[in-house]
Amino acid sequence: xxxLAVVALGGNAxxxxxxxxxxxxxEKNATETLENLIFLIRDGFDLVITHGxxxxxxxxxxxxxxxxxxxxxxxxxxxxxxxDSQGGIGYMLERMIRNVLNKHGISKNVITMVxxxxxxxxxxxxxNPTKRIGKIYSKEEADALNKxxxxxxKSTSKIPNxxxxxxxxxxxRDIVNKDTIMNLARQGNIVIASGGGGIPIYFDENxxxxxxDAVIDKDMASSMLAVNIGADEFYVLTDVPFIxxxxxxxxxxxxxxxxxNDTHKYxxxxxxxxxxxxxxxxxxxxxxxxxxxxxxxxxxxxxxDKSYGSKITMEYED
Amino acid sequence: xxxLAVVALGGNAxxxxxxxxxxxxxEKNATETLENLIFLIRDGFDLVITHGxxxxxxxxxxxxxxxxxxxxxxxxxxxxxxxDSQGGIGYMLERMIRNVLNKHGISKNVITMVxxxxxxxxxxxxxNPTKRIGKIYSKEEADALNKxxxxxxKSTSKIPNxxxxxxxxxxxRDIVNKDTIMNLARQGNIVIASGGGGIPIYFDENxxxxxxDAVIDKDMASSMLAVNIGADEFYVLTDVPFIxxxxxxxxxxxxxxxxxNDTHKYxxxxxxxxxxxxxxxxxxxxxxxxxxxxxxxxxxxxxxDKSYGSKITMEYED
Numbered sequence: 361x362x363x364l365a366v367v368a369l370g371g372n373a374x375x376x377x378x379x380x381x382x383x384x385x386x387e388k389n390a391t392e393t394l395e396n397l398i399f400l401i402r403d404g405f406d407l408v409i410t411h412g413x414x415x416x417x418x419x420x421x422x423x424x425x426x427x428x429x430x431x432x433x434x435x436x437x438x439x440x441x442x443x444d445s446q447g448g449i450g451y452m453l454e455r456m457i458r459n460v461l462n463k464h465g466i467s468k469n470v471i472t473m474v475x476x477x478x479x480x481x482x483x484x485x486x487x488n489p490t491k492r493i494g495k496i497y498s499k500e501e502a503d504a505l506n507k508x509x510x511x512x513x514k515s516t517s518k519i520p521n522x523x524x525x526x527x528x529x530x531x532x533r534d535i536v537n538k539d540t541i542m543n544l545a546r547q548g549n550i551v552i553a554s555g556g557g558g559i560p561i562y563f564d565e566n567x568x569x570x571x572x573d574a575v576i577d578k579d580m581a582s583s584m585l586a587v588n589i590g591a592d593e594f595y596v597l598t599d600v601p602f603i604x605x606x607x608x609x610x611x612x613x614x615x616x617x618x619x620x621n622d623t624h625k626y627x628x629x630x631x632x633x634x635x636x637x638x639x640x641x642x643x644x645x646x647x648x649x650x651x652x653x654x655x656x657x658x659x660x661x662x663x664x665d666k667s668y669g670s671k672i673t674m675e676y677e678d
Numbered sequence: 679x680x681x682l683a684v685v686a687l688g689g690n691a692x693x694x695x696x697x698x699x700x701x702x703x704x705e706k707n708a709t710e711t712l713e714n715l716i717f718l719i720r721d722g723f724d725l726v727i728t729h730g731x732x733x734x735x736x737x738x739x740x741x742x743x744x745x746x747x748x749x750x751x752x753x754x755x756x757x758x759x760x761x762d763s764q765g766g767i768g769y770m771l772e773r774m775i776r777n778v779l780n781k782h783g784i785s786k787n788v789i790t791m792v793x794x795x796x797x798x799x800x801x802x803x804x805x806n807p808t809k810r811i812g813k814i815y816s817k818e819e820a821d822a823l824n825k826x827x828x829x830x831x832k833s834t835s836k837i838p839n840x841x842x843x844x845x846x847x848x849x850x851r852d853i854v855n856k857d858t859i860m861n862l863a864r865q866g867n868i869v870i871a872s873g874g875g876g877i878p879i880y881f882d883e884n885x886x887x888x889x890x891d892a893v894i895d896k897d898m899a900s901s902m903l904a905v906n907i908g909a910d911e912f913y914v915l916t917d918v919p920f921i922x923x924x925x926x927x928x929x930x931x932x933x934x935x936x937x938x939n940d941t942h943k944y945x946x947x948x949x950x951x952x953x954x955x956x957x958x959x960x961x962x963x964x965x966x967x968x969x970x971x972x973x974x975x976x977x978x979x980x981x982x983d984k985s986y987g988s989k990i991t992m993e994y995e996d
Contacts (some may be wrong), residue, residue, distance in 0.1 A: 448754065451764075
């Protein structure tokens with residue numbers, strides 16, 4: 361049996377901060393990232409690819425708002441917007457991976473699956489929405505949207521007096537489509553799944569599937585998927601080659617080999633800061649804790665050199 | 679081995695002409711339609727479900743336009759919009775089918791797949807775009823959009839001086855993801871695929887996958903999928919219980935049992951008119967011609983009574 365890896369693509373795999381988000385930019389970025397997965401395929405891995413959807417679903421939400429303003433088109437709720445983004449981003453990734461495989465003469469099938477992820481409707485996240493989505497508004501715009509749609513807002517550090525909509529970010533409980541994803545990947549298909557952390561659903565008292573406005577922590581959903589399907593390794597691709605202790609301080613230190621206990625301690629002590637790296641490290645630790653062999657955080661372009669990147673294992677590697 | 683059916687849901691399965699298209703309406707319509715698939719499941723069929731996306735992708739396109747106007751968000755091309763609609767509609771259908779199965783105590787897995795459909799970039803449709811998409815514009819609006827985006831327009835019979843955007847509607851050549859769809863359905867999964875006729879792609883001289891602005895004939899794509907996966911029966915669910923000869927004329931006649939040759943003759947003679955029924959009948963004939971046993975055109979709610987609906991077979995059934 362091949363080794364199995366889950367590879368979580370960061371937001372910058374598709375859309376970078378300084379870009380307008382045109383389809384040409386997204387396709388170019390996707391291809392540059394996906395090109396590097398060839399190293400994992402050549403190394404004998406079956407692959408499941410997960411991806412973020414922050415900028416894209418933000419745009420979809422804004423388009424819903426604008427469509428209602430300009431054309432009076434009924435806006436769709438967040439679950440449908442996330443599902444839309446799984447379709448659109450997943451298709452783009454599928455097309456680009458197929459082209460990368462073609463370029464390298466590798467014959468492999470690619471499948472993009474809509475993925476439902478179960479959450480707990482009583483998750484504490486619902487009493488304290490923290491996930492910022494969509495564009496930046498002025499105070500006046502935010503107040504108007506709060507009145508009109510009941511959206512909640514928090515200030516953003518990005519611009520003074522800027523506000524962004526916040527929704528709850530509950531923990532994933534289960535990947536509803538996990539068995540299918542595992543079977544397809546184990547058969548040698550590259551599976552694109554769990555986009556944007558998955559579409560949040562819960563089972564009501566009749567076991568009917570319902571949804572709630574929420575964005576699931578995508579790193580944790582990817583990690584849970586990796587555990588559920590028995591992956592050997594879990595890759596989190598981002599825009600830095602390593603994780604650092606005391607990042608930005610005089611005591612900054614590049615971390616190449618980490619074990620579970622030390623990393624857990626660093627995390628609780630705030631050694632990694634509380635930025636976007638924290639949820640990635642938490643997701644990596646979750647994978648190791650539940651039996652995964654190795655978590656890796658690095659840049660996509662570093663996959664060629666296996667000595668690169670920050671590797672988290674239960675015990676230190678020799 | 680179970681019998682295998684492809685069921686093509688018409689646009690009204692989700693969104694009806696006189697509705698605003700809210701999520702509540704779409705979910706209610708979907709549930710009412712899907713409820714009837716229980717009869718096919720109880721009859722021992724494995725199922726692949728395909729669906730239209732006309733109103734939804736029209737709304738997505740309009741939201742892209744409005745998002746650019748109001749928030750200067752880069753609009754996505756048609757292939758991404760179709761992929762978005764496959765994600766959003768597919769998810770909605772998946773959720774509603776899972777709830778219908780739950781209600782009836784049937785344990786079956788459901789999978790929603792993004793589906794790429796190959797077209798010929800030299801298809802004659804590209805020299806004569808005919809597929810109307812999106813909302814109705816005035817002459818002035820249509821002219822402005824033609825100037826701004828190069829969109830083409832044709833008048834609509836729905837309102838005087840109304841215009842709608844037209845894109846080419848090429849024939850499908852191949853369902854790229856057909857093997858996966860077949861395998862998953864044969865394993866007993868309900869597969870939702872080929873939404874909106876599929877995302878139009880073609881292979882260039884390097885065998886790279888490229889796309890073009892087009893909407894594939896969804897009935898023909900569903901029929902091709904049914905042929906490709908070796909389905910036994912092909913169901914086209916629409917808003918009439920039967921097809922009629924000379925519909926609306928004094929000679930109108932309900933057709934219950936049709937054979938291939940007569941139906942083909944009727945079609946060529948214009949006996950069915952040239953409305954929305956024609957492509958459905960053409961798709962049904964294609965299925966029979968390529969070896970399918972039976973095509974059925976009817977209303978979803980008539981599936982309970984197997985004597986209902988218009989049945990097309992190679993020879994008349996006894």
